[in-house]
Amino acid sequence: MIARTSAHLHAFFKFKGNFISNSHLLPPLKSPLSYSQLGLQCSTHTTRFLASIHSISFSNGDQRPQSKFQKLTSLDDAFNLFDEMTQRRPLPSVVKFTQLLNAVTKMKLFSSSLDLFKQMCVIGVPLDVYSMSIAIRCCCQLYRTNDGFALLGCCFKRAVVPDVFIFSTLLDGLVLEDRILEAERLFKKLIKHNLCEPDVVMYSTMIKGLCKFGSNDIAIALLRLMDERGCKPDIVVYSTIIDSLCKDRMINDAFKILKEMVFDKGILPNVITYNSLIYGLCLLCRWDEVSKMLQEMEDVRISPNFRTYSILVDAFCKEGKVNDAEAVIDIMNERGEVPNIVTYNSLIDGYCLRGEMSKARIVFYSLMSRGLVPNVITYSSLLNGYCKNLKIEEAMDMFHEITRKGLKPNIVTYNTMIQGLFAVGRCGDACKLFDEMQAQGLLPNRITYGIILDGLCNNQQVEEALSLFHLVGDSKLNSNIVVYNILIDGASKCGKLDIARDLFNDLTLKGLQPNVWTYNTMISGLCGEGLLMEAKHLFLKMDDSGCTPxxxxxxxxxxxxxxxxxxxxxxxxxxxxxxxxxxxxxxxxxxxxxxxxxxxxxxxxxxxxxxxxxxxxxxxxx
DNA sequence: CTAGGGTTAG
Incomplete structure (x- = not known):
């Protein structure tokens, strides 16, 4: 079984080791900008899509604003209205159609909205910059930004001049797809070739992208730049940066930016800004300051909203303070913010992490009695609880319950279950499940990889783990300090201190930073072998290199x-x-x-x- | 009639 296992894992990670996608570079743009110069390929789908778009002249219908578009609540109504509109002669104006399109888009029914857009093209409603921008937004929101660029091409072809709305939307699409390099390139081209003057929304979109990519500093630099160029940053721009800093646990920097916003720019924080700060403080377990923030909100009469409570419930649960979380849920109920399944999931997870499975089950039944439907996350948390308590049979039951309820186990569910099987030494079953996961079309991620390495190490198969590691080689999967921590721990625990040392040296060569875990594991290994001098040496070294013990x-x-x-x-x-x-x-x-x-x-x-x-x-x- | 910020399982 072991041999089968390893051959198997090796085969998988050898070929799939690089599944983390890379951004595609855009070719440099030449002025004037055109669709083909953006270098984005049309899919066959898009080509067909484009082929269906014709420009025919139209007659103006009446121009008064109609509220019925906003009143649309169902897709059926929208489609019926659309059909009715297409029957009218003369055809209603593009404005009417665009209002309808917008109503459907607001319902987040992007595919349907695109269907309507296509039909508009077919029946010859002329497209203007508004309707195009909505269609492009739909493409982008569907992670089909390339199709969005194809539509941009249509703009050029039919002399619709794309404006800052359209470019912002495309930029947002690239950011959504993590194509940060292309986003940066597009942004720079727009400025360089004067295709449009970025406004505050475009800057905020670019800043969001930079933050998402982890370059808070560059994002802040752009904040300065926009200011210099005469575009005043607003609360959204500031909140984007503050949020990113909070997520990166750089709470002091977040407060610095907040001060600048309030005192230099005279912009007051709103509930979103407060939520970000509260989230950041919770991450650092700075509960006193969390309560100060909540007090401040009360003082300035900003009510906490659903998200504020959710952040608190989740943070308390993660800290094991499940009773505090319960108290927050009571407050939510009192204030009419009805807890939803996500809220209860946090609570269940909190109990599961503490091993209090009976309490977790009580919450589980109580949420069902409130008419809420458990989702795959609910079951995965319970599954995780049973796994952590080594109650593997109960965990398996829960795993099967997911499919019985018509839900699909996801990558997290599988990862959890695989980890549970390794934890009780059932390596063969763990690998079987690993196969099943792929058969279900789920791609292992770096967490899966870590679980397998860890599982092998803890089941006397360190050699296997190491050979898997070497096979994966220089892939992005191995550029992760966690991988090294697992292997260093595995190697030193089975007396292979030389290998642990080699790994430790290797990670630095790769440009990875050892973290507290890495140092602790190494120091522990050295102490275990009685190499106190070397352990003390490393202890001093970690402090020197800025890693606090x-x-x-x-x-x-x-x-x-x-x-x-x-x-x-x-x-x-x-x-x-x-x-x-x-x-x-x-x-x-x-x-x-x-x-x-x-x-x-x-x-x-x-x-x-x-x-x-x-x-x-x-x-x-x- | 069109674009931007916040929580959520391992």
Missing amino acids: DNVTYCVLLQGSLKNQHYDDVETLLQEMDEGSYSLDASTLSLLIDQTAAGSLDRSMVKLIGRLVPKELMDAPS
Whole structure:
């Protein structure tokens, strides 16, 4: 089974290792810009689509605004109205058709909207810059930005001059598809060739793209540039940047930008800005400041909305503070913000992560009694809970329940289940499921890869994991510090410290930054082999390279020092911990107590040790 | 009659 497994995995990752898509480069544009110069290929589908578009002259219908377009609530109504309009003679104006198109687009029915657009072309409604921009937006929202560019080509052909709306929409499409290089290129061309003067929306779209790509600095540079060019950044631009900084845990920078917005530009934050900041503070577990933010919102009379509550519920659950999450849900109910399935999913996940499966099930039944329908995420959380508790049969039941309920397990479901099978040592079944997943048309991702490497390492198949790793080679999959952390841990735990060292050196050569985990794993491995000097050396090195040691680092080093009778080091470490507000974990603490009792550790340290005991351990009866 | 920002499973 093992041999079959590995051949299998190898074969897969060898050929599919690079499934993370690369952006396609746009050829440089020449002025004047034309569709073909944008270099985007039409699909056959698009070609047919274009072929169906004809320009025929039209008669003007009446021009008064009609509210019936906004009143449309169902697609059927829209189609009926469309049919009725096409029967009228003279044909209603393009404005009427565009209003209808817009109504359907507002319902997010982009495909239907495009169908209507095609029919408009067929019956000869002339296209103007408005109708074109809506059609292009539909393409872009459907992740068919290339088709959007094809329509841009139509604009050129029929002398519709594309405006800043159309270009912003296309830019947004490229950003949506992660084609950031092309987005940048398009943006620069537009400015360079004076095709349109970017407005605040276009800047904000480009800034969103830069943030998404992880270049907050460049995004901020663009913020400065727009200001210089006389385009005033507004709350959306600022909030985009603030949100990105918050997501990247750069909360201080986020507050700096916020201050600039408020004090230099006189723009007050709104509920969206607050939500971003609250999210960022939650990520960093800075609960005091979260509550300050909520207080501030109340002071300036901005009510928290559904998303605010959702962020809080989710954050509390992730922190294990499920009771606090429950309290937030109560508040939501009181204030008429009805919790939805996502809210309850967070709660279920919170209980599952704490292993409180019966409570998770209670929430599960209560959400159903409220008429909410569990989705694949609900089941995946429960599945994950059972897996983490090593209740593999229950997990399997849950897995099958998903299909029984007519839902489809997704990549997360499979990843979770595969991880669960590895956790109980059922490697063969894990691999079978890996096959099944692909048979279902799901592509393994970097998480799958990590789970498999980790699963192999923890089931005495480190060699297998390493050969899989080498086979994947220089692919993007291996440019991930997590992969190294798993392998370094696996290698050192089975006594292959040389390999662990090699991996550690290799990652730096690749330009990867070791993180706290990497250092902790290496230090732990070195301590395990009694190589205290080398471990201490690495400890100093990590601090030098800007990686702050955490509790784990100190506890690992303490345990190493204790087990190797380096009592001087124990004292130094304890003092450093005291100065840096670190705390002891349960196992290190009990080791310290044992050694003090046995007389090998000086009693003068007891007081110091006492200060390092975290509150949780004090309360726990042991 | 057309374009931009916030939460959500591993």
